[in-house]
Amino acid sequence: MARKKRRSMLYIPGNNPAMIQQAGVYGCDAVLLDLEDAVALNQKDAARILVRNMLQTVEFYDTEVCVRVNNMHTPFGLADLEEIVPLQPDNIRFPKTESVQDVKDFMKEVRRIEKEHGIKKPTMTIHVMIETAKGVANVYEIAGADPRIDAITIGGQDLTADMGIVKTPDGVGIDYARKRIVMAGKAHGLDVLDTVFADVNDEEGLREETEYIKKIGFAGKALINPRQVDGVHEVFNPTENEVRKAYRVYSEFIRNKNAGIGVFAIDGKMVDAPVVQRAITVLEYANIDLKEIEESVAS
Amino acid sequence: MKNALGVEIPEYIEGLGELKPFQGVWESIIGDEIPSTNIVRTLKAKKAHTSKLCGDLKEAVQKCNPFDGMTVTFHHHLRGGDGVLMQTIEILDEMGIKDITLASSSLTSAHDGLVPYVEKGMITRIFSSGIRGRLGEIISMGKLKHPAIIHSHGGRVRDILTGRIKPDLSVLAASAADEEGNATGAHGPSAFGSMGYADIDARYSKNVIIVTDNLVDYPCVPGSIRQHFVDHVVKVDSIGDATKIASGTTRITKSPMDLRIARIAATVIEHSGLFKDGMSFQVGAGGASLAVAKFLREDMKRKDIKGSFMIGGVTSYGVDMLNEGLFQAIFDVQSFDAAVSTSVLNNPQHIEITCDQYANPNNCGAMTNKLDVVVLGALEVDVDFNVNVITGSSGEIRGASGGHSDTASGANLSVIVCPSFRGRLPIVKDRVHTIVTPGESVDVIVTERGVCVNPSKPNLAAALKKAGVKVVDINDLKKEVDAMTGVPAEKQLGDKIVALVEYRDGTIIDVIHNVENLS
Amino acid sequence: MTPKFKAQAGTFESSDIMVLIEPVSEEAGRQIDISSTVMLQFEDDIKNTINQVLDDLDIQNVHLIAKDKGALTPTIKARVEAAVKRSLGIQEGTM
Numbered sequence: 001m002a003r004k005k006r007r008s009m010l011y012i013p014g015n016n017p018a019m020i021q022q023a024g025v026y027g028c029d030a031v032l033l034d035l036e037d038a039v040a041l042n043q044k045d046a047a048r049i050l051v052r053n054m055l056q057t058v059e060f061y062d063t064e065v066c067v068r069v070n071n072m073h074t075p076f077g078l079a080d081l082e083e084i085v086p087l088q089p090d091n092i093r094f095p096k097t098e099s100v101q102d103v104k105d106f107m108k109e110v111r112r113i114e115k116e117h118g119i120k121k122p123t124m125t126i127h128v129m130i131e132t133a134k135g136v137a138n139v140y141e142i143a144g145a146d147p148r149i150d151a152i153t154i155g156g157q158d159l160t161a162d163m164g165i166v167k168t169p170d171g172v173g174i175d176y177a178r179k180r181i182v183m184a185g186k187a188h189g190l191d192v193l194d195t196v197f198a199d200v201n202d203e204e205g206l207r208e209e210t211e212y213i214k215k216i217g218f219a220g221k222a223l224i225n226p227r228q229v230d231g232v233h234e235v236f237n238p239t240e241n242e243v244r245k246a247y248r249v250y251s252e253f254i255r256n257k258n259a260g261i262g263v264f265a266i267d268g269k270m271v272d273a274p275v276v277q278r279a280i281t282v283l284e285y286a287n288i289d290l291k292e293i294e295e296s297v298a299s
Numbered sequence: 300m301k302n303a304l305g306v307e308i309p310e311y312i313e314g315l316g317e318l319k320p321f322q323g324v325w326e327s328i329i330g331d332e333i334p335s336t337n338i339v340r341t342l343k344a345k346k347a348h349t350s351k352l353c354g355d356l357k358e359a360v361q362k363c364n365p366f367d368g369m370t371v372t373f374h375h376h377l378r379g380g381d382g383v384l385m386q387t388i389e390i391l392d393e394m395g396i397k398d399i400t401l402a403s404s405s406l407t408s409a410h411d412g413l414v415p416y417v418e419k420g421m422i423t424r425i426f427s428s429g430i431r432g433r434l435g436e437i438i439s440m441g442k443l444k445h446p447a448i449i450h451s452h453g454g455r456v457r458d459i460l461t462g463r464i465k466p467d468l469s470v471l472a473a474s475a476a477d478e479e480g481n482a483t484g485a486h487g488p489s490a491f492g493s494m495g496y497a498d499i500d501a502r503y504s505k506n507v508i509i510v511t512d513n514l515v516d517y518p519c520v521p522g523s524i525r526q527h528f529v530d531h532v533v534k535v536d537s538i539g540d541a542t543k544i545a546s547g548t549t550r551i552t553k554s555p556m557d558l559r560i561a562r563i564a565a566t567v568i569e570h571s572g573l574f575k576d577g578m579s580f581q582v583g584a585g586g587a588s589l590a591v592a593k594f595l596r597e598d599m600k601r602k603d604i605k606g607s608f609m610i611g612g613v614t615s616y617g618v619d620m621l622n623e624g625l626f627q628a629i630f631d632v633q634s635f636d637a638a639v640s641t642s643v644l645n646n647p648q649h650i651e652i653t654c655d656q657y658a659n660p661n662n663c664g665a666m667t668n669k670l671d672v673v674v675l676g677a678l679e680v681d682v683d684f685n686v687n688v689i690t691g692s693s694g695e696i697r698g699a700s701g702g703h704s705d706t707a708s709g710a711n712l713s714v715i716v717c718p719s720f721r722g723r724l725p726i727v728k729d730r731v732h733t734i735v736t737p738g739e740s741v742d743v744i745v746t747e748r749g750v751c752v753n754p755s756k757p758n759l760a761a762a763l764k765k766a767g768v769k770v771v772d773i774n775d776l777k778k779e780v781d782a783m784t785g786v787p788a789e790k791q792l793g794d795k796i797v798a799l800v801e802y803r804d805g806t807i808i809d810v811i812h813n814v815e816n817l818s
Numbered sequence: 819m820t821p822k823f824k825a826q827a828g829t830f831e832s833s834d835i836m837v838l839i840e841p842v843s844e845e846a847g848r849q850i851d852i853s854s855t856v857m858l859q860f861e862d863d864i865k866n867t868i869n870q871v872l873d874d875l876d877i878q879n880v881h882l883i884a885k886d887k888g889a890l891t892p893t894i895k896a897r898v899e900a901a902v903k904r905s906l907g908i909q910e911g912t913m
Contacts, residue, residue, distance in 0.1 A: 017893040018833035021783070025747040026559060046827045046900040053892035059779065226555035230562065287767060693858055722832060722888030723856050783890060787859030 004064055005029045005285065006151065006191050006220040007236040008229050011068075013038035014047035020054045023063065026226040027233075030064035035080050036071070036095050044076045052083045066127060068093040072106050081106070085113040085124070093127040095155065098135040103128065103145035124148075127193070131155035132162045136177045139184040152185040153222065154178055156195030169205060171212070182217040191219040200225040210235040238282045246282035247293065249275060254297040304685070304734055308807045309796065314424065314445035318799070319806045324708050324739050327804035333661045335461045335805065341505045343530065351532045352478055356383075356510060357390045359531040360468070363506035365391055368398045369467040372504060374497035375405035375429075376472070376484055376633065380543030383472040383510050385412045386535075392421055400424040402464045404455055404496040404654070405699055408432050409539070417443050426464050428452055429689075429699025430798075438797055439695040441813040447696075447798040449689055449735070449811075452632070453658025453665065453705040454803040456499045460661060461805065466504035471497045472538045474640075476511040477519035480529025484634070485521060485644040485651070487513035489538050491545045492613070492634020492643050494523040498653035501528040512538045521644070523651055545637045548615035549584060556718055556747055557587040563768070564674060564716050564745040565594030569602075570766035571712050571759060573671045576604060580626070581611040581673040581706055584635045587716040591674045592616050599625050610657065610666045611673075611702060613649075618642045621649060630666050632657040632702075658705035660803045667702070667709035675703055677717040677744075679731040682773050684738030684753050686715055687731035689800065692724050694732045694792050695814050704736040705803050712742050712759075719746040719780045724787060727777040734809040735800055749776050790814070820844055820879050821905035828889075828897035835864075835889035837901040840881040847879060848872060854886035867891055871898040880905075 008028040012019045014035045023031040033054070039047040051067060067089050069080035084092065094106055107126070114122050126149045130139050136159070143152050156174050160167040167173065178194070185192035194213040197206045210221055210232050221232050238246070249266060253276045256264045263272050283290060302308050302320035311317050327333045345351075353359040371391065373384045384403060391399065399422045401413070406425075411433040416422045418437065423444035428451060430438060438447050450458055458464040473482035474489040484491040489512055501507050501524045509524065514534040538544075552558065564587070568574055582592045593616070599606065606626040609617050613631045615638035621629050628648045634640060642649045658667045667673075678698055679687040686707075691697040707713040717726050726746070742759065744751040749771030752760035764770050793813035802808040821841045828836040835854075842849070852864055864886060871894075872880065882898070889897070 015829075016831070017889060017896075018831060021833060021890055021893070022556060022747065026555060027562070045903065046896070049900050049903075050893065050896040053896045057783075057890075057892040059783070227553070227558060692856075723890060724859060724888070785860060785863050785891060787856070788862065790858050 006064070006193060008223055008232045009066065009193060009220060010223045010226060010229065011038060011196065014051045015039050015043045017050060017054070020051070021058055023058065023065075024060035026229060028063065028223065028226070028229045029220065030066055030090075031060070032066045032068050032093060032222065033089075034068045035076070036068050044070065048076075048080055048083050052087065055084070055087045055089055064090045066091040066093050068095060071096045072102070072109070077106075078109060081109050081113055085110055086117040086119070088119065088122060088124045090123075091125045091127050091151070093129060093153070095129045096131045096135070096158065097128040097142055098132055099138050100141050100145045103142060103149070107146050107148070125150040127151040127153055129153050129155045130177070130181055131158035133159075136180055139181050140187060143184045143188040143190055149188075149190060151191040151193055152181060153193040154181050154195050171209065178213065178218075179216055186217060192217060194218040194221040196222045196224050197228065198224065200227060203231055206231050207235060236285065238285050242282050243286045243288070246279035246286075247288070249279040250283060250290065251293050251297050253279070254294050258297070302807065304737060304808065306734070306809050308810065312446060312796070312799070315448070315799075321737070321802050321806040321808040324737060327806060331663065333457070333804050335661075337460050338462045338465070338503065340503060350478065351480055351529065353531050353533050356386055356470075356508070356533050356535060359508045359533045360387065360390050360470075361394070362531060363468050363508065365394060365396045365468060367396060369396065370400040370402055370465050372464070372466040372469040372500045373403040374471060374494065374500065375403055375407060376491045376494060376496060377409070377489075377539045377544045378491075379408045380540040381407065381409040381472070382537055382539030383470055384410060387470045388413065388416055388422070392416060397421055398423050400426070402426040402466065404452070405429040405701070406431065406434060409543070410434055420444055426450060426455070426458065428455060428701050430696050431698065435696035439811070439814045441793070441795050441797050443797065446796050448801055449700050449798055450801045451658065451700050451704045451803045452496070452654050452702040453660050453667065454801055454805065456655045456659040457661045457803065457805060458801075459499050459503050460659070463805065466500055468506045468508070469500040469504035470508045470510060471500060471524060473509055473511045473524065474538070475513045475515050475519050476509045476532060477515055477517040477526075478532055479517060479526035480507070480509045480524065480532050481519040481522040481526045482509045482511065482524040482529070483519060483521050484523060485640050487511070489513065489541045489544050490637065490640035492640040493631040493651045495632030495652055495657060496654045497524060499655055501525075506530050508533060510535055510538060512536060521651070545634065545640065547636055548638045549589065549636045551590050551593045551616065552586055554586070558590055559747050560587040560716050560718065560745055561590030562594050563747070563750060564591045564714050565598055566766070566768055567714060567743055567745060567750055567763060568595060568672055568712070569598050570762055570768065571672070572762060573712055574598070574602070574604060576606075578604065578606045579608045579610070579669060579671045580606055581609060581670055581710070583674065583676055584612045584614050586676065588674050588676050589614060589616060591716065592620065596620055596625060610670065611706065613639050615639055618649070621646070630657070658702055658803070660705070665705075665709065667705045670706060670710040672712045672714065673706040673710040674714045674716055675707060677715050677726065679726055679728050680715060680717065680744050681728045681731045681738070682777055684741040684744065684751075684773070685731050685734045686736040686738075686741055687733045688735050690733040690811060692787075693790050693814055694812065696798060696811060700735045700800070704740065707736045707740040708803065713740060715741055715744045717744070717746060719748045719776065720784050723784050725777070725780045725784050727773060727780055729777070733800060733811055737802075737808060744773065746776065748779065751776055819876055819906060821877065821902065822907055823905050825901050825904035827900035827904060830885065830887065832887050833889055833893065835884055835886040835894050835897050837897045838883040839901045839905040840883070841905065842879050842881050844879055848877075849881045851883045852886065853884070855888050856886070864894060867894045868898050871895050872902070875899065875902050877902055
């Protein structure tokens, strides 16, 4: 099965019914229904009930649905899990994860609730957010702390606050953290997802930052406004040239494979497994069905 | 009798005469015309070197010998800022004139003041392409003596040429005019751009008064209205509220949902087979419709497409696209913001056209018939692709037909953009409250939850699917939206016909019934 | 159960509904006052939805005032539930 694209993950305030009911139509790859920072402290209960109801009724189409719950050290975290886990959204996002023990603590609750609700084969995966210096220091161990973790993400605003620095447009203060989190995530085969870009009106700035984080290994970016979706997709989408090349690599690969040949050459350059894997990724991002290529080669 | 869409149409209405039922978009055209009577121009004469200037509007109106039962006409280029229509009605009322037929190219929020004149029977008939606000409400409640007639922009020109509307007095506001009545909207403190809707009134009205707040030295250039049609000229202090007439530039919406719908619509256009050099294009001035221009502009630049012309209500956004070389020309029947007036005045490729040239079904060169792509809005659509832009969710009159049915009929691709529901009210219905534009002339309905293609265009549906557009059956979309919103209880309308919707060819496409107890 | 405190949930934003709860005496029954932007089309539906949540939560005596701006059913249910729970004092979050 092709891995889900997570180019764009749109935060939607958990207490905003107008936005939640439209979450499936903004064209982003995933929505993050937020019970944490986007909800005022005195509305946590109302948001939790609203998101619980909406998860059961709103049509999200093929948009991946993630719920960001409150940290387990707050009075709200466990209550969030009790309402949300039984509904098994595609994923739950845990903010301010700092240690392996944090992961163990919330996964214990997740598994308990799933068991209590008779969920034998849970489908929900876990996203951990690294938003503190301590979390960055422990990130490799955190990323591998539970097999249900399939993505790791950086929270830029909280991290800069924790570091006592100002978040600057060039992102220099969190650059080390970004790269370290990428390495830790990649080492465990996870998707690594970037933090938000706060200035909704700065389309050029968003594009530059997205190009940068794509280059250093992020699979996608969190967004705060639907207007940011297209810009981010444009950066992550392969160019026509890349798609054409990938198409050629993959069809040659299938042709040679069918003939029992492993390594082959295109235009005098050797094509080995990593090159094929890269071509597959490009084709997946371009929404091209690999089976169709396989069939056209076979016929 | 029933028309082709199954609507029961009375054969005769007291005060309005015989009605013809709608038969189909092109059924009325026999050979090269829509057979009907046509009127001749009023003969006028004036001795050499006599003045047309009057001291005030009242004096000018008096010189036109107003009478009970007359027809008074106006244009709506001043939109929500118009002060001339109400002034004229007040003068006629002071003079004791009754039983007036009001025929304005449209009526806006500036005309709520008509309510008492309708209620007391001073105005007994209304022809307009749009009726809004409190006036729409009282007409919906049955307060106008005879049913109002809602026509399209092109249909109004045909109505005048065939004598259905017989203008006895036309009071035409201009932002600049000279003593002979050459007049324009292209410059002056109250500039509003094109005067396209006023041309037909000027040519065929028995009495034409030009009203301006800006009397300029002879000659006034450009002469959007020409002196040989004009009887009287009046200089007034104000023709209305300049800030509501035209202001600034038009901004693209920031509503994520409108932008999303617009993005999908632009993708539909891109893969329609019409997105190529020489394409012609029209969008509305607001919301998702205008936002389509933003995405089309980006797509045209990306794919290096050079279009032919844009028409219609023109915004500064269209002017920017002209100036960037994305289109060769703009044909402008109505301008929507102040920046457009400057362009009409200075850019020879920005061409002011009359409504006759824009959309009259009974001529051999309407621009709408040369149009490739039009993007239009909707208050409601139905599973047969019929579109309502005139009545609201309770059946009350609150919108405008405008050029909707004109452009939809002529364009190679007519695209409707609308959300699938608004404030819990589903937009896709089994049957719209009122049909303004028949489904026969609607190709695509774009909503945020999917794109519906008219079953008469299977090749288009296939091309869009291939391009990755989410094409859905309109019945399935309706079911999905109903499941989300719940099915609204439909309010029972009354038996009285309060308005007739006239299709562009002069046939009756729908009737509007009275609404009791409008809240 | 009978609400003990005045409580509210929801907002006046579009697609939301503001629900206010006022405690009443035992045996007073339910009084539900609704105003809505879609009153003509959905008055009965909104009332039924509210009653269903009150039934589920076993609330027989209450004065509930709802100001609706076109909220969908799951939103109406969520706001009534949040307001009731707040009025019973069994959940975090206050006026």
